[in-house]
Amino acid sequence: MRLYRCLASVTVAVAVVLSAPYDAKPYARGAAGEEQDPPPFGAACRTSIEGSHVVAHCHNPYVDVDRVRLHIECDRWWDLDTDSAPVDAEPAMTVRLTGRCWMEVRSVWISHQNRGS
Template identity: 75%
Template sequence: MRLSRSLAPLTVAVALVLSLPYDAAPHAPARGGGAGAPQPFGAACRTAVTGSHVVAYCHNPYADTDRVRLHIECARWWDIDTDSAPVDAAPALTVRLTGRCWKEVGSAWISHQKVR
């Protein structure tokens, strides 16, 4: 079987490009690898509510320190909502945050702040 005259040069060019070493071959830069790309950030947090007590564990797998705070909103109108003191979760570190209401907990969440 013969290749047509217009397809033969294309086939030779593809064969030559595929035979080049990876470093010599033209290729697009990896996605997200540019200097202006944002770096991953933020500790992964697990929050558990048991009665009127809240416990949160935050693990920071990234290189930047994450300042985390536990916020608790109590279910009763007369119960005081609380915010914990900020705690720095350094790289590869797990921190524990606790808080409570007098009665039931309405909601609890974690806030994150990048430490510069």
């Protein structure tokens, strides 16, 4: 009976330790291996479509350079989809990207690449 009580308390203790969240464990992260959040990154972009023409304005409020590209998917199967040349949005800079389809535009999006500081 004594062995059963000891085994029960050990089982409960192991279950409590294993169910604790990762951040609650005091040994989970040491001072030297402290993880930091990455610095904020990415230009804020607005796109507008008028007929077959697309215009995007991207403003980069952060320190790292953001290389942005405009991607346009055209609606017609024979109309070629286009990708703009990459443009570096420097810190506190707004860049303008343009493109078009021959006919209707199906969708547009902006891709971002971190160029570092």
